[in-house]
Amino acid sequence: MTPPAAMGRIEALLAARIGLDTATVGANLVSRAVRQRMAERGVADADRYVELLERSEEEAQALVEVVVIPESWFFRDDAPFRLFREHARAGWVAQPGRAPLRAMSIPCAGGEEPYSLAIAMAEVGLPPERHRLDAVDVSLRRLDAAREGVYSANAFRGGDLAYRDRYFRRHPRGFEIDPALRGRVRFLGGSILDPALLKHEPPYDVIFCRNLLIYLGDAARAAAMATLDRLLAADGLLVIGHADRLGLAGRGPLFAPVGEPRAFAYRRALSLPAPSRAMPRLPSPPPTSRRPPPKASPHPTVVGGESRNPDLPLTKVELDGVPRPDTRARWIGPSSPPGPPTAPPAPPSPPAAEEVDSLLARATELANANRADEAIAACNEYLKGPRRSAAVYAMLGVLYQSIGNRRGAEDSFKKAAYLDPDHDEAHLALALIAERRGEKAEAAAHRRRAERARLKKGGA
Numbered sequence: 001m002t003p004p005a006a007m008g009r010i011e012a013l014l015a016a017r018i019g020l021d022t023a024t025v026g027a028n029l030v031s032r033a034v035r036q037r038m039a040e041r042g043v044a045d046a047d048r049y050v051e052l053l054e055r056s057e058e059e060a061q062a063l064v065e066v067v068v069i070p071e072s073w074f075f076r077d078d079a080p081f082r083l084f085r086e087h088a089r090a091g092w093v094a095q096p097g098r099a100p101l102r103a104m105s106i107p108c109a110g111g112e113e114p115y116s117l118a119i120a121m122a123e124v125g126l127p128p129e130r131h132r133l134d135a136v137d138v139s140l141r142r143l144d145a146a147r148e149g150v151y152s153a154n155a156f157r158g159g160d161l162a163y164r165d166r167y168f169r170r171h172p173r174g175f176e177i178d179p180a181l182r183g184r185v186r187f188l189g190g191s192i193l194d195p196a197l198l199k200h201e202p203p204y205d206v207i208f209c210r211n212l213l214i215y216l217g218d219a220a221r222a223a224a225m226a227t228l229d230r231l232l233a234a235d236g237l238l239v240i241g242h243a244d245r246l247g248l249a250g251r252g253p254l255f256a257p258v259g260e261p262r263a264f265a266y267r268r269a270l271s272l273p274a275p276s277r278a279m280p281r282l283p284s285p286p287p288t289s290r291r292p293p294p295k296a297s298p299h300p301t302v303v304g305g306e307s308r309n310p311d312l313p314l315t316k317v318e319l320d321g322v323p324r325p326d327t328r329a330r331w332i333g334p335s336s337p338p339g340p341p342t343a344p345p346a347p348p349s350p351p352a353a354e355e356v357d358s359l360l361a362r363a364t365e366l367a368n369a370n371r372a373d374e375a376i377a378a379c380n381e382y383l384k385g386p387r388r389s390a391a392v393y394a395m396l397g398v399l400y401q402s403i404g405n406r407r408g409a410e411d412s413f414k415k416a417a418y419l420d421p422d423h424d425e426a427h428l429a430l431a432l433i434a435e436r437r438g439e440k441a442e443a444a445a446h447r448r449r450a451e452r453a454r455l456k457k458g459g460a
Contacts, residue, residue: 018064020216020217
């Protein structure tokens with residue numbers, strides 16, 4: 001184990017270099033990365049390694065390469081890319097005289113996201129000369145992989161992989177991006193914390209900055225938001241991850257959501273168009289709150305008298321106020337004769353989809369006005385009633401994450417997954433939580449469940 005004093009210095013270096021809040025990924029992950037680098041450099045003493053780290057730019061970058069979380073896949077979450085297609089089609093394909101569309105992906109990891117954007121523009125008919133697509137990352141290793149453009153089958157998920165046949169060709173290591181499409185993306189090394197990042201570039205019409213802000217400390221998040229604010233055009237579109245948090249109380253630009261809720265897309269609150277010109281809600285697919293009821297597992301495992309999915313760990317989830325049917329035979333009174341069976345208690349009434357959508361939109365608006373406490377209160381107030389909604393519990397999980405309440409976040413995501421076993425976002429959130437605790441089996445179970453849910457929905 002790395003001594004606490006040495007770990008403190010390493011964590012401070014990572015915070016200064018890439019803004020990482022070690023608590024968001026777990027000290028174990030960082031400690032493992034340090035041990036790996038010490039072994040590779042042949043350094044046995046932690047203090048000596050810290051000294052090497054502090055004086056060697058090369059070693060500091062090598063540690064960053066091990067610590068950063070590179071996992072991604074093409075068209076991850078799908079909804080942001082549906083919105084992007086519609087945005088590009090309405091704003092640029094339909095307006096050929098407009099200046100070229102400028103888009104950026106930061107961080108771009110191994111290139112899955114920027115290439116997804118390039119494919120989306122190709123599919124709506126926006127030619128290369130009508131757009132500029134930049135992809136930025138702090139990991140030089142991942143940038144090299146992105147430029148090569150070769151991916152394993154794991155980078156392609158979901159039911160519809162027709163795009164893979166159109167834009168990739170077989171390669172001994174999997175699939176290689178079409179060279180013409182590769183040429184549509186410019187890959188750049190850089191940090192979102194750098195106040196001079198791309199300072200000579202014109203503003204971007206669209207910026208994808210997904211699943212980064214959640215890993216940053218407050219100071220780093222403020223710096224990142226300052227960079228995004230500087231690089232985003234006045235009426236630009238900012239797309240973040242479902243667990244990311246925009247801004248800090250009293251600081252930074254205010255953003256308001258646009259498009260379908262699951263796209264997590266925003267514009268500056270003061271630059272939103274008039275209602276008659278607002279970005280339309282996309283017609284496909286329905287919001288989270290309109291999901292069909294989950295189907296029962298064909299092979300449930302019975303544990304303690306209750307059915308459970310065999311992939312999930314034995315975690316008991318209690319939902320206050322949600323009655324379960326009582327199947328025990330009983331007398332109507334202490335001395336009355338048997339009569340017709342008593343009807344079980346009525347299950348909670350299903351939430352009205354419009355009511356849930358309105359609540360989610362309001363909670364998102366409050367959260368991005370730095371009023372997360374009010375958003376949490378609104379969700380909890382709703383859940384005090386007779387209705388239960390997986391979408392509301394999932395939103396509550398994201399809100400609790402945004403204020404650092406890990407227990408509240410985990411409990412909420414568990415309740416979302418309990419109510420809707422096919423809630424892929426809840427399972428992915430629980431997988432990340434389990435991974436940070438080092439619980440690999442539980443994390444893998446949740447990832448399998450999330451992937452099956454995506455396949456059921458035919459999503460990518």
